[in-house]
């Protein structure tokens with residue numbers, strides 16, 4: 062029995078044996094520190110070709126072998142040295158391509174061991190958990206880890222590249238390593254009782270672990286396969302697993318309940334047969350979002366059945382909410398005047414809003430207009446879509462940003478895109494302009510007049526875009542006015 | 543609100559993003575004082591949902607002005623909100639990193655104010671980590687569609703990987719559930735990123751020392767099961783993203799019920815089997831030489847749930863089996879159910895030296911009970927009638943639990 066204690070040692074000894082032409086059957090290697098093997102593999106068959114290598118000749122082996130051998134040397138199986146020597150012998154005695162033959166018993170065993178070691182090394186890189194302690198040299202990071210094989214030498218360089226400026230050590234039952242910021246120092250094994258106590262940060266880590274977990278998809282088997290339970294003792298986050306599992310069904314149930322009680326969209330309230338009349342009647346009972354609760358009534362669109370222009374505002378205001386008709390308040394008056402000035406007949410127009418209920422907040426005695434929430438905007442859209450589908454207008458005019466965003470999209474900017482005819486999902490010719498109430502809120506008379514003129518002009522553009530409008534010829538040249 | 547509370551909210555809000563990989567950056571950034579990237583990603587932990595914890599995956603904030611129906615953070619959802627400062631994220635990342643809990647940071651955000659404002663804050667975290675702390679670990683930044691070119695450029699400079707989520711498989715799905723997002727914007731961002739990655743690579747090849755740009759490439763995520771869109775469309779979109787936008791990875795994320803979900807969305811258990819099948823199909827398309835039409839057809843636009851797509855293909859092409867492993871070309875070997883790329887390559891090398899027998903295949907750790915029906919070796923010739931046997935499917939797949947299937951069937 063030849064005693065070797067690490068890879069380099071084995072390599073030297075093996076080279077000597079090989080030089081002396083000692084076949085694998087006649088030599089046995091062993092290590093003092095070998096305890097009971099994990100998988101006690103039986104000795105394999107002897108190599109097939111026994112050519113003699115003259116003593117003194119340097120054995121040529123494929124490059125891959127040394128690398129594989131270095132890993133396999135870390136395996137805890139006590140037959141590893143013999144196996145390595147047998148493969149080395151065969152490589153140098155007529156089977157130089159042996160390593161390619163994955164189905165050869167020796168090579169197969171070699172691969173199994175190599176894989177086990179590499180997996181163990183990988184798990185060490187993953188599962189080492191440092192704890193910070195106050196040491197003689199300031200902060201020190203210490204981990205206690207229990208690998209299956211002696212992989213510390215394989216992984217320590219990785220940690221030194223990763224944490225070059227930290228002072229750290231990794232303790233295992235068989236060996237230990239310390240990095241002092243400059244070099245690695247290997248030492249003897251350390252029992253788990255000498256592992257440092259917790260680290261305040263572990264609580265935060267457990268919080269993260271618990272929060273990143275999705276209770277609706279439990280896959281315990283996958284977890285245990287990838288994170289074997291034997292490692293759990295040194296992984297602080299595993300302490301919360303039982304609690305997470307216990308809470309999961311309740312959390313999922315609560316989620317389902319919350320979903321079931323959600324208000325739906327207006328789509329469910331649409332009538333089967335769609336005319337302006339049936340739509341308006343159905344909308345009276347809409348509960349597609351929560352706005353109906355605080356409003357007086359639904360304010361549906363109104364206007365000519367044969368309208369070829371649809372004007373879309375934001376939502377009914379205080380007065381509209383009370384009267385039940387769109388654009389009847391002060392803003393409505395501004396709109397009426399502008400339409401008249403643009404030469405547009407009310408007959409050609411249908412007026413409606415992106416959201417059909419008044420959204421407000423109390424300010425003393427008054428109900429103050431509040432921009433409709435995004436949820437209401439999308440919930441209410443089916444009504445507008447249905448109105449447009451029934452009317453098939455030639456032009457849709459969005460009054461103000463909310464309408465523009467609902468019809469054209471969030472990126473719509475009235476200040477930038479005003480007055481241009483563009484295509485939207487609702488209508489081939491869509492145009493946006495000021496909301497009449499924006500004109501009412503203008504900072505001064507000059508601005509007010511300018512915006513008013515722009516509104517009139519934009520309405521004129523819309524009018525001209527109709528196929529037989531006054532300026533039908535310009536219709537196709539979108540953007541020009 | 544303290545960091546604990548913020549972390550709970552902002553990790554919870556990020557958990558629906560499936561991307562977790564920390565791989566792809568082959569070398570550590572020069573001059574790093576802490577942290578490294580060496581190509582292979584490491585999963586530091588696993589949660590009970592079977593997902594790998596590799597990165598500190600959090601949102602900068604879960605406030606959002608958008609209203610995407612499948613998202614917990616949409617403006618109309620009433621989840622608790624929080625916002626991290628740059629400093630808080632930087633400190634958390636470094637402290638977790640030092641204890642070897644994580645490979646790095648995956649930072650995303652709800653959209654606050656507008657795309658550029660949000661993007662600036664994401665970039666600031668990455669810049670601080672790299673420049674002030676000499677951090678060389680992994681960073682994955684989610685970019686916001688419509689953010690400016692300069693911001694994307696800076697994001698790519700500091701991050702290992704950047705991603706833009708495609709969100710849903712088709713434009714139509716997007717219109718339905720995320721009216722404020724546009725497919726064209728999303729793809730524009732992907733193209734911008736691809737162009738920069740290419741330009742950087744060209745510069746390097748031409749010998750210029752170009753600063754790094756997202757060395758781990760870009761990835762994206764698609765939510766599946768939130769709309770009725772079939773697998774055929776999902777895989778077609780993925781194929782388009784791989785070939786045209788040069789994605790490193792497309793992640794499929796089974797739509798999972800979220801608190802306060804929109805009622806249009808399915809409220810049941812996420813379709814995990816379907817998600818799994820999509821990943822399998824994705825691999826077959828990328829690494830096994832399969833064509834899309836071989837897996838899904840207009841007549842059968844969804845993958846089988848009870849049989850993996852490779853087995854399904856084999857069962858439909860029984861006439862091509864058994865395959866002689868001592869003779870067949872690589873392409874055909876790859877089509878044998880149960881054989882992976884690695885095994886196939888080992889077979890090819892081994893058979894140069896020896897004739898393979900059944901026992902040899904077992905040594906290569908192939909699932910023999912399944913593989914035996916499809917292969918022929920020197921000493922093993924399956925009776926071809928066996929493949930005709932209708933019970934075969936059931937025999938080949940004892941593992942898919944009927945419970946999982948029935949849960950999905952309710953979907």
Ligand code: SF4
Nearest residue numbers: 347349350417418441
């Ligand atoms: S605002 Fe629209 S969706 Fe909401 S309840 Fe009123 S009509 Fe229905």
